[in-house]
Amino acid sequence: MPWKELDHPADIRLEIEAQSVEELFRASAEAFYSVSAGEFPTCFPNRTRGPIQIETSQGELSELLVRWMNELLFFLETENIVFLPESIDVDVQKGTLVAQGRWSPATVRGGRVKAVTYGGLELDPGPPWRFRVILDV
Amino acid sequence: MSIQVERKDPVRCLIPQTAMEGMRVPGLLYADGRILSEVRDDPVLQQVTNVACLPGIAGFSFAMPDMHWGYGFPIGGVAAFSSEGGVISPGGVGYDISCGVRLHVSRLAEERVQPELNGLLDALFATIPCGVGSEGLTSLKGSRLDAVLKGGAAWAVRNGFGEKSDLERIEHGGCLEGADPDEVSGRAKERGQSQLGSLGSGNHFLEIQRVDEIFDRSLATSFGLEVGRVTVMIHCGSRGLGHQVCDDFLKTLSRSVSRYGIRIPDRQLACAPLDSAEGKAYLGAMQAAANFAMANRQAIGSRVREVFSRFFPGESLDLLYDVSHNLALMEKHSYEGKPGWFCVHRKGATRALPPGDPKLPRIYSKTGQPVIIPGSMGTASYVLAGAAGAAECFFSTCHGAGRLKSRSAALKVLDSKGVSAALEAKGILVRAGDLRTLGEEAPEAYKDVDIVVDVVERAGLSRKVARLTPLAVIKG
Numbered sequence: 001m002p003w004k005e006l007d008h009p010a011d012i013r014l015e016i017e018a019q020s021v022e023e024l025f026r027a028s029a030e031a032f033y034s035v036s037a038g039e040f041p042t043c044f045p046n047r048t049r050g051p052i053q054i055e056t057s058q059g060e061l062s063e064l065l066v067r068w069m070n071e072l073l074f075f076l077e078t079e080n081i082v083f084l085p086e087s088i089d090v091d092v093q094k095g096t097l098v099a100q101g102r103w104s105p106a107t108v109r110g111g112r113v114k115a116v117t118y119g120g121l122e123l124d125p126g127p128p129w130r131f132r133v134i135l136d137v
Numbered sequence: 138m139s140i141q142v143e144r145k146d147p148v149r150c151l152i153p154q155t156a157m158e159g160m161r162v163p164g165l166l167y168a169d170g171r172i173l174s175e176v177r178d179d180p181v182l183q184q185v186t187n188v189a190c191l192p193g194i195a196g197f198s199f200a201m202p203d204m205h206w207g208y209g210f211p212i213g214g215v216a217a218f219s220s221e222g223g224v225i226s227p228g229g230v231g232y233d234i235s236c237g238v239r240l241h242v243s244r245l246a247e248e249r250v251q252p253e254l255n256g257l258l259d260a261l262f263a264t265i266p267c268g269v270g271s272e273g274l275t276s277l278k279g280s281r282l283d284a285v286l287k288g289g290a291a292w293a294v295r296n297g298f299g300e301k302s303d304l305e306r307i308e309h310g311g312c313l314e315g316a317d318p319d320e321v322s323g324r325a326k327e328r329g330q331s332q333l334g335s336l337g338s339g340n341h342f343l344e345i346q347r348v349d350e351i352f353d354r355s356l357a358t359s360f361g362l363e364v365g366r367v368t369v370m371i372h373c374g375s376r377g378l379g380h381q382v383c384d385d386f387l388k389t390l391s392r393s394v395s396r397y398g399i400r401i402p403d404r405q406l407a408c409a410p411l412d413s414a415e416g417k418a419y420l421g422a423m424q425a426a427a428n429f430a431m432a433n434r435q436a437i438g439s440r441v442r443e444v445f446s447r448f449f450p451g452e453s454l455d456l457l458y459d460v461s462h463n464l465a466l467m468e469k470h471s472y473e474g475k476p477g478w479f480c481v482h483r484k485g486a487t488r489a490l491p492p493g494d495p496k497l498p499r500i501y502s503k504t505g506q507p508v509i510i511p512g513s514m515g516t517a518s519y520v521l522a523g524a525a526g527a528a529e530c531f532f533s534t535c536h537g538a539g540r541l542k543s544r545s546a547a548l549k550v551l552d553s554k555g556v557s558a559a560l561e562a563k564g565i566l567v568r569a570g571d572l573r574t575l576g577e578e579a580p581e582a583y584k585d586v587d588i589v590v591d592v593v594e595r596a597g598l599s600r601k602v603a604r605l606t607p608l609a610v611i612k613g
Contacts, residue, residue, distance in 0.1 A: 005545055007543050007545070007546070008206070008543050008544075009179070009205050009206050009540045009541065009542065009543055010205060010206065010207070010212065010540045010543075010544075011544075012544060038573075056388075057392065070384060074324060074327075074328070074381075077270070077328055077377055078327050078328055078377075080270070108269065108270070109269065109270035109271075110269045110270015110271070111269060111270065112269045112338055112339070112571060112573075112574070114232060114233070114337075114338075114339070114377065114380045115232045115380045115383065115384055117208050117232070117405065118208070118387060118391075118404050118405045118407075119207070119208035119209060119228075119403070119405040120180075121404065134208070136208070136232050136380070137338075137339055137544070
């Protein structure tokens with residue numbers, strides 16, 4: 001498991017680790033779904049709904065990671081679907097992310113995470129890359 | 138880093154302005170010895186000092202006795218920013234905008250309710266959507282959702298949820314007039330459109346309670362509270378809509394800080410000048426989300442009444458009061474001997490107006506504002522009344538017990554089944570929308586609400602009126 005839960009008095013603080021930036025985004029998706037929906041689906045029907053695209057003006061990797069996880073949250077809450085990223089193209093300088101992948105119905109309705117926050121955000125450059133983030137539940 | 142704390146009196150501690158570079162005011166903690174020992178090494182004290190660095194802050198960066206680590210601002214934090222040079226920050230309101238609590242009061246004795254309690258709880262659990270991913274009592278789209286964002290609880294009443302007389306028993310008459318639905322993003326509206334009339338998950342709940350103890354007979358009588366009578370408490374907020382508004386404006390305002398040359402020690406303290414376009418936009422969107430939250434609680438309260446009336450025909454379930462504990466509002470206060478306007482941020486803190494305050498509805502002008510303090514499952518909740526001493530903190534008080542232990546630590550003490558069994562052993566019935574939440578929200582994960590309330594009373598911020606104990610709980 002590329003992530004672990006750290007101590008936090010009210011919500012859920014995660015440390016996510018990966019050997020590359022792209023892997024860090026994949027691991028963040030796995031961590032998010034595991035915490036929010038209770039599991040990361042293993043069966044993904046070949047359902048296309050288009051890629052996930054994010055643009056930020058900040059040009060910071062940690063901001064992109066929060067935006068990425070909040071994007072996953074939005075689709076889980078409003079359409080009850082999860083995303084399996086197959087290719088992730090990140091340009092930190094431009095602050096852009098394009099993720100291609102497959103969508104699958106979630107096994108449980110909605111998710112327990114209400115927001116991925118900027119509070120206590122930490123990113124240790126890698127490899128290994130380590131990202132610490134707090135999820136509001 | 139250890140933060141310097143000086144005790145001022147048995148229930149107040151000061152963080153001197155010199156504790157950290159950049160502080161514009163000192164920090165003021167409402168804490169007795171036990172509460173201070175619980176937070177002494179917690180990041181919450183750093184957060185109090187961080188807030189003290191924001192432009193235009195007046196008086197102190199306050200922390201109520203239920204303080205704990207939040208996002209940017211501490212939970213239990215109160216900060217007032219002058220209309221001249223001050224800022225507004227989504228971090229000072231929190232993700233669940235206008236999360237709050239209301240109390241309905243019956244004239245029913247516990248003995249009359251007990252034989253029906255199991256069936257009543259089942260009926261409420263079947264009627265009130267709760268838990269992860271729960272959808273609400275009504276679906277809203279387009280202009281209908283905008284009408285909720287503009288009208289708040291008044292919209293709910295116009296659409297069959299409750300009675301017109303409820304509105305004077307909700308803060309601001311159930312509607313913040315500065316709400317601007319156009320500033321609420323399409324994403325926020327999409328998240329909220331199917332959630333009106335739902336508890337949600339986390340620490341939200343619906344509880345059937347009995348009045349266990351009266352501290353002030355005169356005030357309790359005015360509030361319709363007698364020992365042994367049954368009450369219903371509802372704790373919830375603006376659901377995904379409010380969370381999305383917060384997230385949207387954290388992004389917007391994180392760009393504002395550099396534009397306006399504001400230095401912030403934590404990016405979750407992103408803010409904008411009160412008179413800036415971004416600041417005004419957030420204020421309008423945040424008030425719209427607050428209206429959604431007040432409509433949400435009104436819709437749930439109305440359905441609770443309907444279920445009650447099936448079990449107890451002819452019996453009323455009057456609303457005592459509905460208060461928000463995550464909000465920032467422009468308020469007029471006397472500060473340093475002069476009247477002025479301030480944007481008072483209360484994040485995990487409750488407004489508490491004293492007797493005679495002109496903002497009080499007529500029915501509470503002599504008693505002071507009812508303040509509803511929810512406990513945790515299995516422990517007491519309180520009804521307080523606003524008191525004159527709260528002038529020192531812009532008429533604010535605590536909001537609940539405040540968390541003490543992490544979710545994982547709580548689960549190590551008792552799992553969800555264990556919590557359920559422990560509560561039922563105390564005679565408290567439980568239903569949960571999300572079983573995992575039950576363990577994480579165990580009473581042991583929270584501070585002792587009796588001590589929290591004792592501190593705010595000893596500090597003169599509010600007066601104890603009544604203590605309520607749970608009979609049955611629906612946990613979101």
